[in-house]
Amino acid sequence: MDRRSYLKASGAAVATISLAGCIDSFTAGGGGGENTIVPGTASGFPPFEMKEGDEVVGFDIDLLEAVVAETDYELADWEDLNSFDSLIPSLRNGNIDAIAAAMTITDQRDENIDFSDPYYSANQSILVREDGDFQPSELSDLQGHQVGSQSGTTGESVIQGMVDEGNFQESNYNAYDTYVLAVTDLENGNIDAVVLDEPVAASFASERSVSVSFVYETGEQYGFGVRTDDDELQTALNDGLAAVRESGTYQDLTSEWFGE
Structure with a gap:
């Protein structure tokens, strides 16, 4: 079983006994349908996000997919933007619904978008x-x-x-x-x-x-970025992060990508 299949299978199994049943539905923007999240990243930041052929891979990619697997939502295709600077404007104008790009939580960024709970310190x-x-x-x-x-x-x-x-x-x-x-x-x-x-x-x-x-x-910490009015999405990602930590999936991913 490859990594993606493992994540989907483990996510489905944990969902029956974890926080997933408590997470409410919402309608995402970014061109996605109901319960669909359009994720955005900027590859070229290994091992968090990088290109393998035509596919975007990395810790952030696997982690967000595992987190969303704990919820009632699903991911649309990844939007790989040309530059890191494009991520927040693309989120704010509705082209994407969530940023997964090793983005540090800062006061300046927090004035324009909201963040999930921290998921990595660097x-x-x-x-x-x-x-x-x-x-x-x-x-x-x-x-x-x-x-x-x-x-x-x-x-x-x-x-x-x-x-x-x-x-x-x-x-x-x-x-x-x-x-x-x-x-x-x-x-x-x-x-x-x-x-x-x-x-x-x-x-x-x-x-x-x-x-x-x-x-x-x-002392910087990374978080998933969401629009300031997407309170339900922010809550869903926080609950999903808690679930992947509880299930051991988070540790599996850090071990795979960082040897930690």
Whole structure:
């Protein structure tokens, strides 16, 4: 039985004894019919979301599918957007109903959308070329070097904070649509470091000629994004998250994707 079949089967089994029977129905937007959720993500953020052929796979993909399997709802086809920055506008204008894209819960984002309960905690890693001369040990070491991050992410916020404090030159910052492009530029010597989420950095380090120089603690947490008026969907996702944790499915997925 493949992973997707396992998730569907286990979700159906747990639903008979878990919280699923308590979750109310709702009518989703985003082009989906009644009880249908249109999920959105932005691939290029392994192991949370990435492309394998024409299919989007990853921890976020499997987790949201497992969560929704605990509810009365079902998922429509995944919408893979071109950039992370497009996710919140697409959610707000109704093209998608939920964001599953390792999105950090922040006060600024919470002004425009709502979030589920947190489902993953992560800090920021500073990625450099493996065996390269530049091996920073703290943020101040990035001064005077070309540094990249993905536009709209917490990594970019860290760099922008340094700029605002006068500890980094904005001209040395390079924004990318995806971290795949940023890490490729790092490998090619076009930039000296990339600031990105800790588990994603570990994934790149295991597959590319790059390494984690140090970790900057931010205490950030990821949540599924929903529209501010989708209270029923928010409740459903929270109940579904509780159910997959209780059933052991959450631990199975973290073990599979992160070896935790």
